[in-house]
Amino acid sequence: MMDKTREIAIGNIKLGGDNPVLVQTMWDKAVEKVDSELISELNRLQVYGNRLIRFAAPTLESVPLLGEIAGRITMPVVADIHFDYKIALACMDQGLPKIRINPGNIGASWKVEEVVKKAADTGTVIRIGANGGSLPKSLKHMDNRAEALVLAAEEQLNFLESLGFENVIVSLKSSDIEENYEANSLFASRHDYPLHLGITEAGPLIPSIVKSSIGLSRLLEKGIGSTIRISISDSPLKEVIAGNEILSVLGLNSQARVNLISCPKCGRSSFDTHSFTEEIQDYLYSVDKDISVAVMGCMVNGPGEASHADIGISGVGNSIAIFKKGEIIRRETACTAKEAFIEEIEQL
Ligand code: SF4
Incomplete structure (x- = not known):
């Protein structure tokens, strides 16, 4: 050093x-x-x-x-x-x-x-x-x-x-x-x-x-x-x-920051991770917490693949699920998902 x-x-x-x-x-x-x-x-x-x-x-x-x-x-x-x-x-x-x-x-x-x-x-x-x-x-x-x-x-x-x-x-x-x-x-x-x-x-x-x-x-x-x-x-x-x-x-960031995890998407994808991440990005970068947040493309593998994340979201059509450590804790519609997700992150 x-x-x-x-x-x-x-x-x-x-x-x-x-x-x-x-x-x-x-x-x-x-x-x-x-x-x-x-x-x-x-x-x-x-x-x-x-x-x-x-x-x-x-x-x-x-x-x-x-x-x-x-x-x-x-x-x-x-x-x-x-x-x-x-x-x-x-x-x-x-x-x-x-x-x-x-x-x-x-x-x-x-x-x-x-x-x-x-x-x-x-x-x-x-x-x-x-x-x-x-x-x-x-x-x-x-x-x-x-x-x-x-x-x-x-x-x-x-x-x-x-x-x-x-x-x-x-x-x-x-x-x-x-x-x-x-x-x-x-x-x-x-x-x-x-x-x-x-x-x-x-x-x-x-x-x-x-x-x-x-x-x-x-x-x-x-x-x-x-x-x-x-x-x-x-x-x-x-x-x-x-x-x-x-x-x-590198472990050199002095600020607590959200570690954003999102899947690359594949043929199973039923949730638009890209647009949701874009939509919520300003909020996530303002959160002063050392947490992992997952935005996953499908309900088949999403919650499981992101089971190490503190909180995550995925969905099919108008049925959106919020999960913590891989377990579903809340179901929302496409319209209410963002607000509910933020509410859950605030409580972490
Ligand atoms: S979470 Fe689902 S959509 Fe994303 S890569 Fe895995 S299987 Fe594909």
């Missing part, structure tokens, strides 16, 4: 040290206005277990909108900044607790210095890091690409440390899971800064989840990684669900 990293505070949360690994995501659209629809979507991410939310800050005009969001949600808002150091300064004026910058594309070193000085004055955390696809020219042709990633991050880190700034989180990302593993392991053996883990450009839902699960679990099991982001070419909500599932399977 790797030694603990230092602890870093980001607004109202703490990361690294003895704190649990946190799931984060990045908002996938440009923010043009802050309305109740946006706020409720962000709150929904939090209900699903997201702890930090990052937004691109492409222009100075976008910054007050991020400030407004930060004032209306309880998750810390992180700004992702490229090229323009003035955007970074403006984000800190808005009180955002963390910025992600690439010192290499900010330009002259005095500009990076300005950003770092302001971060020190305001207690802002800076995330720096290296990405396999955008290594600096001097390191691009190294044979050992994992080491090149670490050297690229260390170059940025050395500059920040030379200014006395250590309120830093580091990310080393590659789309190659072996390279990603080697780079993060090497960095963790040399430094005690918290690592933000992720497999970059991991692709659509299924490839991304496969790569991220295999790639990140090897690191997390060694105690490497303080926060994870599962990059998926899909919605932030799916990233959050995937991140939390990975942590739960």
